Amino acid sequence: MDKRQLSERDICTKFITPAIEQAGWDIATQVREEFPLTKGRIIVRGKLHTRARNKRADYVLFHKPNMPIAVIEAKDNKHSLGDGMQQGLGYADMLQVPFVFSSNGDGFLFHNKIAKDGVIERELALHELPGPDVLWQWWAEHLGLNPAQSELVSQDYYSDGSNKTPRYYQLLAINKTIEAIARGQNRLLLVMATGTGKTYTAFQIIWRLWKSKAKKRILFLADRNILVDQTMTNDFKPFGSAMTKIQKRQANKSYEIYLSLYQAVTGTEEERNIYKQFSRDFFDLIVIDECHRGSAAADSAWREILEYFSSATQIGLTATPKETKDVSNIDYFGEPIYTYSLRQGIDDGFLAPYKVVRIDLDKDLTGWRPDKGMVDKHGNEIEDRIYNQRDFDRNLVLEKRTELVAKKISDFLKQTNRFDKTIVFCDNIDHAERMRRALVNENADLVAQNSKYVMRITGDNEEGKAELDNFIFPESKYPVIATTSKLMTTGVDAQTCKLIVLDQRIQSMTEFKQIIGRGTRINEDYDKYYFTIIDFKKATELFADPDFDGDPVQIYEPKGDDSPVPPEDGESPKTDDGFTYPHAEESPWLGVAEPLPGEEGSSIRRYVVANVEVKVASERVQYFDAAGRLITESLKDYTRKALAKEFSSLDDFLRRWNDAEKKQAIIDELANEGVFFEALAEEIGRQSGKEFDPFDLVCHVAWDQPPLTRKERAEQVKKRDYFTRYGEQAQRVLQALLDKYADEGVGPIEETQILTIAPFTSFGTPMEIIRAFGGLDKYHHAVHELEQVLYGSSPLCA
CATH class of the missing domain: 3.90.1570.30 (tt1808, chain A)
Structure with a gap:
């Protein structure tokens, strides 16, 4: 051998x-x-x-x-x-x-x-x-593990016999946590981007510690009822009868795994007493989900309960570790034991990348000043000063601005898919309600079919909150568009959300990452592979912050009346750096408008101006290159650069193309590098991406060669005396292959399965067709020769 x-x-x-x-x-x-x-x-x-x-x-x-x-x-x-x-x-x-x-x-x-x-x-x-x-x-x-520590570290994770096993980064997070606990570390922080499976990772950590009896009574804290309930019925289900949910005024001590809302510990003294019914050493492990919020603040009620159970090992889970001059996770938990970032998740293909459409409005850029003595629509005289973006929708409302934003959102959906789940983040509840109304009017046809097409989902509205689960669940068609302020910033596992609209001033990196996280989940069953951000208030300028770790794949800034769909190719609320409110649904920032400056106690919440025109201002297409630099280029330019990395010259490309046993392999390789031939054909002004062969598009874009359509290539082959060397049946097969190439491209004709469909079935069975060529090898040789003639009909390959 x-x-x-x-x-x-x-x-x-x-x-x-x-x-x-x-x-x-x-x-x-x-x-x-x-x-x-x-x-x-x-x-x-x-x-x-x-x-x-x-x-x-x-x-x-x-x-x-x-x-x-x-x-x-x-x-x-x-x-x-x-x-x-x-x-x-x-x-x-x-x-x-x-x-x-x-x-x-x-x-x-x-x-x-x-x-x-x-x-x-x-x-x-x-x-x-x-x-x-x-x-x-x-x-x-x-x-440095002794035998007892080694045994704990080696404890198996849970497996139900299915194919679901921890991903590589989850294994690392689990193992590093177990190793640290085995060595006696009692405060640990895990940082994992939204959508990477923090709860599943937590379950596996708890399971291994529980099964090894290293930790016998465990408390898992989450910040939303739905998250606790979903955790119990999904990831934590294997705990079965050993698990319970702590209810108000209930302190049943016969269980081993406890789940609870942290709202219970930030409520009344009576609600806090339920925890004091447990002895300080009752729990020996506490896992705190979304620990970037209340538990980070030294004077918070969360911290109070964690310090009450201070003898327990405590693990904080977060997607956005909070570090400000006033609030720190790391001060309490220590440096993260493991970090899996948004950028890593996108690079590995576990998180959805995103495109950005930036839309700058003229009044946002230049500001607006009222005429002297001008009154708003309610008869209130407007204070004479320049109002800018930080004022809009807080101190002053330009109704035409709201209508324009709603139109741009609707235009985008009309050109993509009007039933793509969409979250519109607004500055406050009043803004969210006005945006809901404007979107209803822009989509009157669909709202007439179902009034829940657009819903305001905010903390003050029971009807809206009742629809939150329907918005989240992929199977639920309605609501499609949700307008909100803070309620949906975190804890909303919207797997099929394909559009996030930012009409809210955001300058907190923590809040920005949380909002981006609403769209990062992938759901292949519902064709959710990426999402789009439309930014009206420059929030995406935070991409330039060195603390941001997940660059967008594209930024597009339309101008004037342009479509918001990309061509193919300050100051923020107090919550920015301290989500200290006890109930996400009851945040004081969800919609309490401030009195106007200098008018303490005034009943006027904000001026409302109905007749000031607002227009879109600017346009440019931007990409992030491999080094993370923001560059401006067309898809054609991007493709030219990608091809230059793959092929040293036109001759190099022609040689590799002609030598390839299957041309589709080269097409697939280029697609893996981000070359999309249909989108490319649109950008260079052709009628259809399906009309031109990838071979011609590559030669045209990279080396300025005139392209031929597939039909033109097929016709040139038919003019040659090529088929006469074969028998009658083989000639008919080759003619049909040529027609298939003209219609569908080179890929399908390279697969023998094509012989099982019309018109080939009229020529005989696949085995009979192959025998007409003298066997399978000779059939493949004939197809390869046909390709050589196809591409040889170009002066490039002659």
């Missing part, structure tokens, strides 16, 4: 897997082949999206199912022993494991990050691969 003729998969099957098994690794429980690490970043261009290649390790070796300890990267035997090492080290860094092996089937190159003798890399024969006990002993010694 010539090893050099074997594929990488054959090398794995015949040499590497047997060596792993011989070393004592249990193939069923300790070895995962082709272990997926990421899902592949979602790349968005225009209205289209694709996924980049996902990262997966050839092998990950586990001490226990919850404890990855080594990575093996395999190559075929044409590569050297260590050719996979750098790739394997990258995967090991993601998993934070100490041992990496590279193999081509001849042996292993072993990289030991914790080598005591200073020899980090050495070659090993196939039979010298270390076993699981050896590697775990080295690793446990390095971590």
Whole structure:
């Protein structure tokens, strides 16, 4: 057997897997082949999206199912022993494991990050691969774990036998937390971006500590009733009868897992007394969800209860750790034990990326000053001064401004999908109500069909709050558009929200990240892969803040009466840095308008002006490049740069195109780099993205070559004396393949499955058609020749 003729998969099957098994690794429980690490970043261009290649390790070796300890990267035997090492080290860094092996089937190159003798890399024969006990002993010694700690760290996570297992970053968060607790750390902070599974991660941490009996009575605190209930019925369901929800004035001490609202601890003295019915040492583990709010403040009621149970290990969970001069998570919990950021989640493909449409309104940019003695629509004389963006919708209302914002939102939905779930963030309840009314009028046809098409969901409105669950649930069609102020900033798991509108001044990074988090979840069943932000009040200027960690894929600033859909190609409320109100639904900032400056106690809340025209001001298309710099370019320019990275010249592209066994492979590769041919065709002014072959679009955009349509290419082939070399049946098949190419492109004709559909079924069965060419190899050769003639009809390939 010539090893050099074997594929990488054959090398794995015949040499590497047997060596792993011989070393004592249990193939069923300790070895995962082709272990997926990421899902592949979602790349968005225009209205289209694709996924980049996902990262997966050839092998990950586990001490226990919850404890990855080594990575093996395999190559075929044409590569050297260590050719996979750098790739394997990258995967090991993601998993934070100490041992990496590279193999081509001849042996292993072993990289030991914790080598005591200073020899980090050495070659090993196939039979010298270390076993699981050896590697775990080295690793446990390095971590400084004694036998009892080692046993706790090795406790299995929960598995119900399904395919759902923790993602790589969840494993890291779980394991790092368990390791820290095993070593005696009692205050821990986990930072995980919204939508990355904080509650599931918390469940696995609690499960392992509970099953190992390291922690026997556990309290989980959340900030919304629906979150507590969903947690009990979903992620925490395996706790079964050991679990209860703490109700007011109930202190049943016979359970082991307790869930509660933190509102209960910030209520009346009577409500707080329920916790004092538990002894100070009753709970030995407390997990605080969304701990960036009240628990962060030193004088908060949350902090009071945490200090009451101070002997318990306490774990804070947050997407947005709060650090200001007055409030600090880290002061209480310490530095995060693990952080998984918005940027990482988007890069890995677990979170939805987003585009930004920036719309600047003229009065927001230049301000507005009333005429002397001017009165508002209610007869109140308007104070003579310049009103600017921070005044609008707080001290002064320009009704035409509200109507214009509602029109732009509606225009966007009419050009995308009018039933895409949408959240409109307003400055206060009054603003949210006016925006609801304006949106109703802009969408009168759909509101006539169902009045819940637009709903105001704010803390003061029971009808609106009652529809919050329907807005969240993907199965519920209505409401479609929700106007709000603060109520939906956090705790709203809106998986299918595709549009977030910011008509609210936001200058707090914490609040900004929370709002962005409303759209970051992916729901493939409902075609939710990315979302759009329309920003009317410059909130997205926070992207430039170094503390922001998740750049948008596109920013678009329309002007005048332009469509808000991108072409294909100060001061904020007190809540900004301290969500200290006890009930999210009852925040004093949800809609209490301030008296006008200098008019303490005045009954006039804000001036309302009906007849001042407001217009849109500016337009530009922006992207963030690979280095995170904001650049302005068209999709055509972006594509030209992407192609320049892939191909050194036109000749290089032609050579690789002609040599490719399947042209579709090159098309897919370019799509993974963000090249979308339909969107590209629109930008360069063609009638249809389906009319032009990707080959021609690439040559045209990158090297200014004149493109041919697919039909033009097909017609040129028909003019040649090409088919006569084949028999009658084969000629009919090739003619039909050519017609399919003209209609659908090169991809479909490269697949033999095409022989199972019309018109090919009229020529015989697939086997009969293949026999007409002399066998499968000769059929594939004929298709390849047809492609050569197709592209040879261009002077580029002649």
